[in-house]
Amino acid sequence: MTNTASTPPTQTAVRYEPAAVEAKWQRRWQEDDLYKAEDAVPGKENWYALTMFPYPSGDVHIGHWFAYTPADAHARFMRMQGYNVMHPQGFDSFGLPAENAAISRGADPREWTVANMDNMRRQFKLMGASYDWNRELATCEPDYYRWNQYFFLKFYEKGIAYRKNGAANWCPQDQTTLANEQVKDGACERCGTTVVRREMPQWFFRITDYADELLEMDSIDWPEKIKVMQRNWIGRSTGVTIGFDVSEYMPDGESDKIETFTTRIDTVYGVTFVVLAPEHPLVSKLTQPQQQGEVDAYIENAARQSEIERTSTEREKTGVHTGAYATNPLNGEKVPVLVGDYVLATYGTGAVMGVPAHDERDFVFAKKFGLPIRVVVAPEGWSGEELAEAYIAPGTQVNSAEFDGLPSAEGKERIADKIESNGWGERTITYHLRDWLISRQRYWGTPIPIIYCDDCGTVPVPEQDLPVILPDNVEFTPTGQSPLTLDEEFVNVPCPDCGRPAKRETDTMDTFVDSSWYHLRFTSPGLMEEPFDSEKVRQWVPVHQYMGGAEHAVMHLLYSRFFNKALRDIGMVEFDEPYTRLFNQGTMTKDHMKISKRANPLNPEPIIERFGTDTLRCYLMFLGPWDQGGDWSDQAINGISRWLQRVWDLALRESPSGSDTDADRQIERASHALTGRVIGDMQQFKFNTTIAALMEFTNELSRSRETGNTSREAWTSAIERLLLHLAPLAPHVAEELWEQTGHRYSIHQQSTPGWEEAKAAADTETIVVQVNGKVREQLQLPAGVAQDTAVSAALASEKVQRYTDGAEILKQIFVPGRLINLVVKPGK
RNA sequence: GCCGAGGUGGCGGAACGGUAGACGCGCCGCACUCAAAAUGCGGUGGGGGAAACCUCGUGCGGGUUCGAUUCCCGCCCUCGGCACCA
Numbered sequence: 001m002t003n004t005a006s007t008p009p010t011q012t013a014v015r016y017e018p019a020a021v022e023a024k025w026q027r028r029w030q031e032d033d034l035y036k037a038e039d040a041v042p043g044k045e046n047w048y049a050l051t052m053f054p055y056p057s058g059d060v061h062i063g064h065w066f067a068y069t070p071a072d073a074h075a076r077f078m079r080m081q082g083y084n085v086m087h088p089q090g091f092d093s094f095g096l097p098a099e100n101a102a103i104s105r106g107a108d109p110r111e112w113t114v115a116n117m118d119n120m121r122r123q124f125k126l127m128g129a130s131y132d133w134n135r136e137l138a139t140c141e142p143d144y145y146r147w148n149q150y151f152f153l154k155f156y157e158k159g160i161a162y163r164k165n166g167a168a169n170w171c172p173q174d175q176t177t178l179a180n181e182q183v184k185d186g187a188c189e190r191c192g193t194t195v196v197r198r199e200m201p202q203w204f205f206r207i208t209d210y211a212d213e214l215l216e217m218d219s220i221d222w223p224e225k226i227k228v229m230q231r232n233w234i235g236r237s238t239g240v241t242i243g244f245d246v247s248e249y250m251p252d253g254e255s256d257k258i259e260t261f262t263t264r265i266d267t268v269y270g271v272t273f274v275v276l277a278p279e280h281p282l283v284s285k286l287t288q289p290q291q292q293g294e295v296d297a298y299i300e301n302a303a304r305q306s307e308i309e310r311t312s313t314e315r316e317k318t319g320v321h322t323g324a325y326a327t328n329p330l331n332g333e334k335v336p337v338l339v340g341d342y343v344l345a346t347y348g349t350g351a352v353m354g355v356p357a358h359d360e361r362d363f364v365f366a367k368k369f370g371l372p373i374r375v376v377v378a379p380e381g382w383s384g385e386e387l388a389e390a391y392i393a394p395g396t397q398v399n400s401a402e403f404d405g406l407p408s409a410e411g412k413e414r415i416a417d418k419i420e421s422n423g424w425g426e427r428t429i430t431y432h433l434r435d436w437l438i439s440r441q442r443y444w445g446t447p448i449p450i451i452y453c454d455d456c457g458t459v460p461v462p463e464q465d466l467p468v469i470l471p472d473n474v475e476f477t478p479t480g481q482s483p484l485t486l487d488e489e490f491v492n493v494p495c496p497d498c499g500r501p502a503k504r505e506t507d508t509m510d511t512f513v514d515s516s517w518y519h520l521r522f523t524s525p526g527l528m529e530e531p532f533d534s535e536k537v538r539q540w541v542p543v544h545q546y547m548g549g550a551e552h553a554v555m556h557l558l559y560s561r562f563f564n565k566a567l568r569d570i571g572m573v574e575f576d577e578p579y580t581r582l583f584n585q586g587t588m589t590k591d592h593m594k595i596s597k598r599a600n601p602l603n604p605e606p607i608i609e610r611f612g613t614d615t616l617r618c619y620l621m622f623l624g625p626w627d628q629g630g631d632w633s634d635q636a637i638n639g640i641s642r643w644l645q646r647v648w649d650l651a652l653r654e655s656p657s658g659s660d661t662d663a664d665r666q667i668e669r670a671s672h673a674l675t676g677r678v679i680g681d682m683q684q685f686k687f688n689t690t691i692a693a694l695m696e697f698t699n700e701l702s703r704s705r706e707t708g709n710t711s712r713e714a715w716t717s718a719i720e721r722l723l724l725h726l727a728p729l730a731p732h733v734a735e736e737l738w739e740q741t742g743h744r745y746s747i748h749q750q751s752t753p754g755w756e757e758a759k760a761a762a763d764t765e766t767i768v769v770q771v772n773g774k775v776r777e778q779l780q781l782p783a784g785v786a787q788d789t790a791v792s793a794a795l796a797s798e799k800v801q802r803y804t805d806g807a808e809i810l811k812q813i814f815v816p817g818r819l820i821n822l823v824v825k826p827g828k
Numbered sequence: 829g830c831c832g833a834g835g836u837g838g839c840g841g842a843a844c845g846g847u848a849g850a851c852g853c854g855c856c857g858c859a860c861u862c863a864a865a866a867u868g869c870g871g872u873g874g875g876g877g878a879a880a881c882c883u884c885g886u887g888c889g890g891g892u893u894c895g896a897u898u899c900c901c902g903c904c905c906u907c908g909g910c911a912c913c914a
Binding site: 224239342346354360541633636645691702770810 | 832
């Protein structure tokens with residue numbers, strides 16, 4: 001320091017220099033392996049704190065900081081609360097960007113990924129997060145992905161994995177199929193390109209078998225929002241499947257029925273037409289010769305439409321007659337069979353019964369095609385007039401034969417009974433959820449361990465031959481086939497069963513397979529013989545606290561739950577859910593706009609250089625409630641910087657040495673109150689109010705120092721408490737001050753200080769006096785003052801008397817420790 | 829359209845049904861300085877008033893209550909998710 005001579009005595013000689021402090025402690029913690037998690041520590045409960053691991057895209061950006069540093073603060077807090085905490089970090093390192101980098105600039109995907117991981121690991125270490133790096137894993141390593149293959153084989157054995165030919169979602173840009181969950185608004189979730197449908201054999205995981213169990217979420221403490229999104233995605237609906245006979249229109253005297261699904265069987269007497277999806281197999285058979293041309297043209301046109309166009313709700317409903325008629329089994333009526341693309345081939349049975357009076361879409365369709373609209377569920381007070389729009393709500397059965405007069409809710413049950421007893425159909429449950437399509441026609445992923453033999457068919461790779469290694473040096477020409485198809489050495493293998501020449505499956509797995517079980521691998525990352533050590537899994541999993549963004553609500557978080565249940569069913573884990581608690585952080589913006597590299601950049605590195613990691617960490621947590629995201633301000637971070645500087649000065653300047661017991665009591669009161677607030681807030685991830693409480697305490701200490709009456713003991717203990725609460729939030733500066741105030745390393749191995757409600761309580765309390773609900777006076781009264789004493793004091797106040805003089809007091813409300821409200825009737 | 833979260837000073841945001849605006853930013857004033865920066869101290873919702881104090885005020889309209897940002901009913905707006913799911 002150059003200005004020591006001119007420094008006034010009240011100034012500290014050494015200013016807070018974050019860079020030096022942070023480098024020093026990061027090195028020390030690493031040398032000492034301070035955050036290494038033992039699998040069991042006597043007397044401590046385990047706490048598995050997990051954040052959704054990152055994709056190694058290249059740099060740790062501000063969004064990573066916003067996701068990971070508050071999560072780390074919480075993990076650190078739990079450690080100080082006496083838990084044995086494991087907080088691991090790794091890389092979700094298979095995926096398209098690596099391959100796209102290979103295509104666009106000839107980089108090797110593995111080298112590109114490894115270089116990114118090295119860089120990001122370095123940047124992560126600048127965060128000062130309490131990660132146990134001994135447990136780091138990367139999903140692109142054979143030691144990891146071989147277990148994806150292992151699980152795949154187990155699932156195949158159990159029938160959970162299967163191969164099926166069908167129309168799959170195809171992204172023309174990424175040149176691969178996608179799972180339903182990865183299609184948003186008819187476009188690829190990753191690149192935004194409109195998805196098309198393509199017929200091809202693909203591998204699936206039978207997630208639909210778990211649909212009902214996945215709906216059961218009472219045992220997990222997750223945000224309601226995520227639960228709702230999962231429920232909606234699974235989309236369970238209960239109804240009736242009912243067949244409409246079309247035999248007389250079938251070629252060659254075949255007999256057949258159109259199976260339709262409805263949730264409104266109470267409206268079945270109002271059916272005036274039946275609509276098939278263009279892709280429905282009966283369309284070709286039922287189309288009568290005179291309609292053939294029109295139907296063909298319609299189907300061809302529908303096929304050319306994109307998914308977005310077809311599913312737009314604004315679009316006009318279109319359709320065409322097949323010339324065939326179907327018989328309603330309940331009343332024997334024949335209704336026309338049409339083809340319409342508002343009916344989806346992928347939902348229910350791909351055919352619907354049209355009830356225009358009681359379904360908005362059917363209403364529009366009927367109006368357009370001049371089909372009859374028959375009311376069968378009457379609104380209250382309905383007297384036979386025509387409807388201006390479809391009537392959706394419940395009502396009374398009419399025009400429904402023997403069911404007339406019943407409330408529609410009851411009609412639903414009775415009609416379903418009748419249908420079932422006559423064998424016309426049955427009660428059915430349908431789901432929006434489809435099986436998880438896991439095949440990807442891409443290189444940078446886990447090879448699917450299957451061999452196709454002309455003689456033996458589909459042959460699983462024997463377990464002892466795992467892993468099927470992803471070869472290096474393949475050609476990247478996005479042709480719609482996996483690059484692996486061009487690797488002769490990879491593709492051509494002898495059949496494991498008969499030894500004759502056979503070919504390997506060349507598709508790779510969806511990377512969401514990798515992230516479905518990584519939390520298990522963190523318990524035993526180096527293990528060679530098994531995917532994980534069951535004993536250690538028992539010690540650590542289910543994950544106690546999972547943290548990450550809500551964008552994975554129906555992808556990762558749903559897949560992972562499914563995967564856990566499938567593992568349970570093959571006897572590999574014992575619990576039903578992978579993540580007990582979940583917390584979703586919100587999205588960070590800058591100037592209320594999305595942060596993006598190009599349009600609205602916010603690079604953390606210069607911020608760290610200027611203010612230090614601790615300041616950035618605290619600022620991100622101070623922005624607002626973590627789950628609501630936050631808006632970055634270049635100016636406001638100064639406030640945090642100033643505050644930490646003040647903490648530094650308070651801790652290091654010479655302590656006061658007064659002997660005023662009142663001053664000491666005041667500090668003690670503030671100290672205990674602080675701890676109570678901090679513990680409550682930190683438990684609930686309310687970092688912003690935690691920091692506000694610490695700032696208030698800092699202000700209190702500053703005032704106390706000004707008066708100089710506080711004793712050395714009281715002061716020292718207050719500073720100690722401040723540092724202990726600061727430690728999870730600003731770990732470096734807290735550690736440095738801990739050392740400089742003469743404490744033993746490390747502050748991060750200390751416990752949260754204790755507190756007592758009684759000591760946190762004030763000796764006097766402010767009682768607000770209201771007259772008719774308006775605040776008129778504030779009285780300082782001894783704590784715990786009784787109602788009559790307080791009221792007498794209030795009535796003695798001149799300010800209160802102004803409003804009570806000559807008035808009649810009707811009522812007194814007394815809230816202990818808070819207020820008095822005098823309800824008066826004014827005199828005169 | 830449906831589901832979820834929100835709407836509070838110039839800004840980010842606090843408030844078990846009990847003093848609305850904690851804490852911070854910004855701004856204003858003062859101190860320190862030749863000066864500036866940094867730092868420290870004080871002030872800072874609107875209107876009125878020299879002040880004491882009065883009054884209005886938490887998206888809009890009602891209601892419950894001694895008392896409502898908070899609870900209830902009906903709207904408006906913003907953000908996120910889903911959406912021809914039969």
